[in-house]
Amino acid sequence: MTLKATARRNAIHAMLFYSGGCNGCDIEAVNALLSPRYDVEQYKVLWTWNPREADVLVVSGIIAWQMLEPLKKFYAIIPEPKAVVAIGSCPINGNVYKNMVGDIGVNEEIFAPLESIIPVDVKVPGCPPRPEDIIAGVVKALPKILEAP
Amino acid sequence: MSDQPKPANAENVVVEKELSFGPVHPALIEPYRIRLFVNDEIVEDCEINMNMVYRGVEKLLEGLPVERALLITEKVCGICSNVHAWNSVRVIEEGLKIDVPERANYIRTLTHEVQRITSHLIFFGHAFEVVGHETFAMRSFLLRETFMDILAYVGGNRVMPSVPIIGGIRPRADLTEGLKRAILERVDEFEKKYTEYVNRIVADPLVMSRLTGVGLLSKADAIKYHATGPTGRASGWDFDLRRDMKEYKSFDYNIIVLQDCDNKARVVQRALEIVESLKIIRQAVKNLPEGPVVNRSWIAGRMDFYTALLESYRGELMHSYALDGQGMIRSYKIRTPTPANLAAMEKACVGDHVTDAILTIASCDPCLACCTRAEVVESGRGRVMSDTEIIRKYGWRR
Numbered sequence: 001m002t003l004k005a006t007a008r009r010n011a012i013h014a015m016l017f018y019s020g021g022c023n024g025c026d027i028e029a030v031n032a033l034l035s036p037r038y039d040v041e042q043y044k045v046l047w048t049w050n051p052r053e054a055d056v057l058v059v060s061g062i063i064a065w066q067m068l069e070p071l072k073k074f075y076a077i078i079p080e081p082k083a084v085v086a087i088g089s090c091p092i093n094g095n096v097y098k099n100m101v102g103d104i105g106v107n108e109e110i111f112a113p114l115e116s117i118i119p120v121d122v123k124v125p126g127c128p129p130r131p132e133d134i135i136a137g138v139v140k141a142l143p144k145i146l147e148a149p
Numbered sequence: 150m151s152d153q154p155k156p157a158n159a160e161n162v163v164v165e166k167e168l169s170f171g172p173v174h175p176a177l178i179e180p181y182r183i184r185l186f187v188n189d190e191i192v193e194d195c196e197i198n199m200n201m202v203y204r205g206v207e208k209l210l211e212g213l214p215v216e217r218a219l220l221i222t223e224k225v226c227g228i229c230s231n232v233h234a235w236n237s238v239r240v241i242e243e244g245l246k247i248d249v250p251e252r253a254n255y256i257r258t259l260t261h262e263v264q265r266i267t268s269h270l271i272f273f274g275h276a277f278e279v280v281g282h283e284t285f286a287m288r289s290f291l292l293r294e295t296f297m298d299i300l301a302y303v304g305g306n307r308v309m310p311s312v313p314i315i316g317g318i319r320p321r322a323d324l325t326e327g328l329k330r331a332i333l334e335r336v337d338e339f340e341k342k343y344t345e346y347v348n349r350i351v352a353d354p355l356v357m358s359r360l361t362g363v364g365l366l367s368k369a370d371a372i373k374y375h376a377t378g379p380t381g382r383a384s385g386w387d388f389d390l391r392r393d394m395k396e397y398k399s400f401d402y403n404i405i406v407l408q409d410c411d412n413k414a415r416v417v418q419r420a421l422e423i424v425e426s427l428k429i430i431r432q433a434v435k436n437l438p439e440g441p442v443v444n445r446s447w448i449a450g451r452m453d454f455y456t457a458l459l460e461s462y463r464g465e466l467m468h469s470y471a472l473d474g475q476g477m478i479r480s481y482k483i484r485t486p487t488p489a490n491l492a493a494m495e496k497a498c499v500g501d502h503v504t505d506a507i508l509t510i511a512s513c514d515p516c517l518a519c520c521t522r523a524e525v526v527e528s529g530r531g532r533v534m535s536d537t538e539i540i541r542k543y544g545w546r547r
């Protein structure tokens with residue numbers, strides 16, 4: 001392991017970005033990252049609300065149009081190297097909100113999938129995924145940050 | 150605020166009048182925008198803007214077969230998923246007079262009360278996070294896991310248990326003997342830990358001094374601004390829809406009403422409601438009647454506009470729709486409790502120190518995911534039209 005990776009390994013910060021969706025993933029992520037039972041801090045990942053400090057951006061929810069610009073802005077100010085983890089079916093494919101074959105067909109209010117907006121490294125499917133899966137997703141994103149030049 | 154008279158020496162004084170934050174901010178877990186108009190650190194006016202996560206749920210539901218609607222209505226909100234699923238099936242059950250077996254009603258009520266407890270414990274987590282007492286917040290998340298486990302046992306998923314369907318409950322959510330025993334054991338274990346937890350909160354002088362006497366919402370204001378649910382009941386307004394619901398007729402519990410009107414009352418209100426929910430859960434498990442859990446002999450046909458009301462965790466929830474000849478949904482309307490509580494939150498902030506404003510808003514327990522919606526403002530008169538007026542003017546297909 002390089003010196004850089006060793007130094008970085010002790011200061012990984014994850015930030016949650018809620019971009020729509022139903023709150024289910026949001027609370028499971030808070031649970032996973034923060035609560036005593038599922039504890040992501042055992043992998044030396046800390047929780048932050050400051051994008052300038054974050055390394056991993058955890059995105060939940062379909063991307064509503066009011067949240068589109070904030071999302072791009074947040075992604076831009078996270079320093080390199082950075083990784084994006086999409087949690088839940090919502091950012092992966094729009095879930096039930098994208099197209100339920102009702103009268104309006106494809107819903108144009110939402111901007112899922114997330115991949116069409118910013119590059120995504122890890123996808124954690126499920127509605128909502130279990131906190132264990134969210135932790136596994138965040139941990140999978142770590143090598144990208146550690147091994148970056 | 151702009152129409153206020155300027156002070157005489159307006160050029161020399163720098164007055165910072167507006168404090169606005171959001172949509173993404175550490176103090177707000179969900180995206181919404183708050184504008185506080187302050188004068189010397191005292192909040193004079195508050196404005197909450199909630200239209201951040203518009204998903205178009207009501208529109209998506211238009212023209213779907215009524216059984217498919219459950220897929221979406223359950224995902225309106227992730228904290229109270231069972232409420233939305235239950236109320237959307239109650240509309241057609243009451244509108245078309247579909248019988249629901251008694252055993253199904255008991256299991257629905259059980260899931261409802263289990264989720265009420267998880268929702269109130271999230272409230273504690275959020276409120277104490279804002280107060281700055283991390284330990285209490287962590288403890289409430291830990292306590293909550295008991296009931297997340299029960300939801301996973303019963304429904305198969307921690308957050309979306311999908312228990313109700315039209316005419317009853319899903320057969321997989323039926324309670325077995327072993328499950329009943331497990332629920333009772335976990336509830337007993339929970340009650341012991343929970344009592345200790347609440348005793349420690351009430352005995353903590355720092356937390357209590359931070360909560361007492363702040364964020365006053367008088368009973369008259371609560372009624373005037375249509376505060377609903379625990380927020381209204383903590384201000385002395387005795388209103389609970391569970392009294393009128395036929396599903397709750399066979400249970401013995403109390404409806405808590407407090408008269409203190411402040412943030413402490415709103416925290417204690419929810420703490421006491423959890424105890425009442427535990428009573429209902431125990432009764433539902435112990436007195437569970439035998440019999441089938443789902444009635445499948447119904448046909449979706451034409452149904453007039455019907456409205457069902459349900460006491461959800463934050464207050465009164467309305468779902469209403471009509472069905473056309475093929476059993477397709479027309480004109481779905483959802484009104485969640487939070488828009489009714491928003492005006493009360495804005496009022497409760499006024500007159501307090503600016504640091505208490507977020508606490509006051511959190512103590513009314515906003516859930517913004519499900520409350521984003523469209524409004525029609527009548528041009529010329531500048532008035533928001535009511536639902537019936539909109540339907541009369543624009544018809545079902547808007």
Ligand code: SF4
Pocket residue numbers: 020021022023024025026060061062087088089090095126127128129224227308
């Ligand atoms: S994936 Fe499911 S639980 Fe997560 S935000 Fe979307 S609808 Fe809610």
